[in-house]
Amino acid sequence: MMTAPVHELNRFLAEAKPSATYKVMDRVAGRRAAGDRIISLCAGEPDFDTPAHVCEAGIAAIRAGHTRYTQVAGLRALREAVAGKFQRENGLDVDWRNTLVCSGGKQVIFNALAATLNEGDEVVVPAPYWVSYPEIVQLCGGRAMTVACGAESGFKLTPDALQASITSRTRWLILNSPSNPTGAVYSRSELQALAEVLLAHPQVLVLSDDIYEHLIFDGIEFFTLAQVEPRLRERVLTMNGVSKAYAMTGWRIGFGTGPGWLIEAMEKLQGQQTSGACTISQHAALAALTGPQDFIDQSRTAFQRRRDMVVDLLNRAPGLHCEVPQGAFYAFAACKDLLGRITPAGTKLNSDEDVVNALLDEANVATVHGSAFGLGPYVRIAYALGDAPLRAACEAIHRFSQALAD
Numbered sequence: 001m002m003t004a005p006v007h008e009l010n011r012f013l014a015e016a017k018p019s020a021t022y023k024v025m026d027r028v029a030g031r032r033a034a035g036d037r038i039i040s041l042c043a044g045e046p047d048f049d050t051p052a053h054v055c056e057a058g059i060a061a062i063r064a065g066h067t068r069y070t071q072v073a074g075l076r077a078l079r080e081a082v083a084g085k086f087q088r089e090n091g092l093d094v095d096w097r098n099t100l101v102c103s104g105g106k107q108v109i110f111n112a113l114a115a116t117l118n119e120g121d122e123v124v125v126p127a128p129y130w131v132s133y134p135e136i137v138q139l140c141g142g143r144a145m146t147v148a149c150g151a152e153s154g155f156k157l158t159p160d161a162l163q164a165s166i167t168s169r170t171r172w173l174i175l176n177s178p179s180n181p182t183g184a185v186y187s188r189s190e191l192q193a194l195a196e197v198l199l200a201h202p203q204v205l206v207l208s209d210d211i212y213e214h215l216i217f218d219g220i221e222f223f224t225l226a227q228v229e230p231r232l233r234e235r236v237l238t239m240n241g242v243s244k245a246y247a248m249t250g251w252r253i254g255f256g257t258g259p260g261w262l263i264e265a266m267e268k269l270q271g272q273q274t275s276g277a278c279t280i281s282q283h284a285a286l287a288a289l290t291g292p293q294d295f296i297d298q299s300r301t302a303f304q305r306r307r308d309m310v311v312d313l314l315n316r317a318p319g320l321h322c323e324v325p326q327g328a329f330y331a332f333a334a335c336k337d338l339l340g341r342i343t344p345a346g347t348k349l350n351s352d353e354d355v356v357n358a359l360l361d362e363a364n365v366a367t368v369h370g371s372a373f374g375l376g377p378y379v380r381i382a383y384a385l386g387d388a389p390l391r392a393a394c395e396a397i398h399r400f401s402q403a404l405a406d
Contacts, residue, residue, distance in 0.1 A: 016135045020372030024356070028366045039393040040366040041381045044180060045249040046329070048302075050284075051295045054246060057287030061280045070276040073267045074101025074255070078282050081289040082255045085240075089213075091227045092238065094257045100266050101285075103277045105211050105241040105254030110136050111266040111273075112207060112237050112256070113172065117142040121171040126157040127374030128332070130180045130209070134374070142171065146374050151323060155182040155332070155375075159193045166197075172205045173198070175225060178212040181373045181380040182332040183307075183325020185216055188223045195229035205262075206236045211254075214245040214296045216327040217304040234259045244328075245296055246288040253277055253285040303329050306383040306390055313394035314381070317401045331381045332370065339377055341404040349404070352377035363400040365393045 024042045031038050049055075061067075073079065076096065083096040102108045109132070113123070119141040125133050127146045134144035147165045149157050162173070175194075177186040186194075198204055208225045216222050226236040241254035257263070276282075307324070310331050314322040319337035335355050342348055343358045352369040356379055359365045370378025383390055 012139050012141055016138045019135075020131050021368055024360075024366055024368055027360060031360070031364075036364060038360070038364050038366055039385070039389050039396070041383070041385065041390075041393055042366045042368050043384065044330075044382055045384060046244060046247040046299060047384045047386065048247040048295075048299055050247050050251070051288070051292075053291050054248065054284050054288045057291075058251075058280050058284035061283035066279050066283055068279060070279050070282060072271040072276050073099070073263075074276060075279075075282045075286065078286045078289075079255075081286055083257070085289050086238065086257055090210075090224050090238070092224075092233070092257065098260050098263050099255060099257050100263050100270070101277050101282060102254045102256070102270065103274050104252040105209070105239055105243060106132060106136075107270070107274070108237075108239045108241070108254045108256040108266075109133075109207060109209065110140075111269050112239075112258075112262065113137060113140045113142065115262070115265040115269050116205065117171060120169060122167060122169040123172040123174060124162065124165045124170060124204075125174050125374075126161075126176075128155060128179070128181050128370060128378070129174070129374050130176060131372055133174055133176075143169075145170070148375060150375065151334070154323075155179065155184040156186060156190060157194065159197050162194055162197045166201050166204060168203075170201070170204050172207055174207045174209065176209040176211075177222075177224075178216055178325075178327025180212065180328055181330050181368070181370070181378075182323075183328040183330050185220055185326040186223070188221075188228055191223055191225050191228040195225060195232055198232060198235075199229070202235075204235070206232065208236055208238045210238060210240045212244050212328040213240060215300060215303055215329060217300070217307065218326065220326055237262060242285045242288045245299075247295075247299065248281075248284070248288065251278070251281040251284055253281050303383070306385075306387065307331070309387065310381065310383045310390060310394060313391070313398065317394075317398040319401050319404070320379075320397070329382055329384045331383060333379045333381060334377070335370075335379050336377045338401065338404060341406060343400070344403050344405075352379060355379060359397065359400060363396045365396050365400075 083094040086092040086094040117140040137144040237258035239256040322333040
């Protein structure tokens with residue numbers, strides 16, 4: 001009888017890749033620990049403080065002794081607030097019982113896929129994508145079927161591309177709008193066109209990742225798939241959270257709504273995994289959803305101003321081109337014209353990963369390469385930073401590009 005080595009990993013984990021974003025963040029931490037001054041444009045989180053009334057709600061929860069376990073699916077008051085948010089902002093007729101509160105949006109996604117995927121099941125993932133989508137699929141035993149969605153389609157999935165990607169093994173489609181890493185936003189008509197394809201494939205579930213819903217610019221209206229096509233509601237998991245809208249990334253509260261059988265399965269899984277999310281964070285999230293909402297408009301205004309500045313400055317840099325993102329807080333700049341060139345330190349840039357490594361090593365600016373998100377050669381730049389350091393970073397990128405030799 002053969003026995004496995006003591007250090008042998010689960011094969012799905014062994015084949016998964018570590019997060020490219022966190023890899024860059026670790027490099028930044030190492031450089032800063034060595035005394036270097038690095039401007040980091042790699043983190044996907046707002047730079048603002050959590051609103052004061054939300055912080056106070058967390059403190060009040062501690063003082064009131066709300067430090068014990070909650071129900072696995074979350075505090076009833078918070079689940080009712082989540083249902084109210086979906087009803088009020090998205091036009092979804094949601095009962096609080098069909099909601100689930102998790103330890104961040106990532107857990108909502110993981111729960112859904114782990115609860116439903118069997119080995120060999122396929123998940124359609126439009127590229128560029130958030131780095132964790134294909135890895136979570138892999139960890140759950142599925143196969144991520146990436147579909148390239150380039151600049152010619154606005155970095156968005158088209159109905160024809162969706163139709164071509166669906167097979168008898170397709171279990172899920174993942175949609176993210178506004179998008180990380182491109183800031184692309186699906187319009188009502190674009191979602192309706194995708195819905196028409198999905199209606200013909202009743203075996204396909206849809207995960208609608210709406211985490212950047214409130215960070216949308218130029219007066220563009222946000223729509224989510226279950227809102228646009230009610231006939232799909234029993235197949236759509238609509239996911240959101242407080243991380244981006246309320247600058248609460250470290251509080252780790254995400255939530256979702258979907259068909260009862262799916263929410264029940266996700267709760268069952270969570271009950272054997274992490275149980276309920278942090279009680280204190282749940283009370284803070286309740287205050288975020290039910291309290292003053294002026295922070296959202298203030299942060300959106302700031303991010304739109306930063307977007308305009310960053311895109312303008314990037315497009316002045318030799319060899320870079322950046323489309324104007326409609327939402328989130330990322331610029332996705334094409335860098336193909338930098339490839340093949342030589343940096344002042346003598347490094348030849350053969351890929352977008354070479355570009356971001358050289359930017360960190362030689363310009364002290366941290367970014368993430370587009371190929372980590374499934375589409376290169378691009379550079380993802382997070383403009384979740386103050387105006388002055390953002391300008392300084394863009395100027396450093398400009399100097400770096402200008403100094404390249406053929």
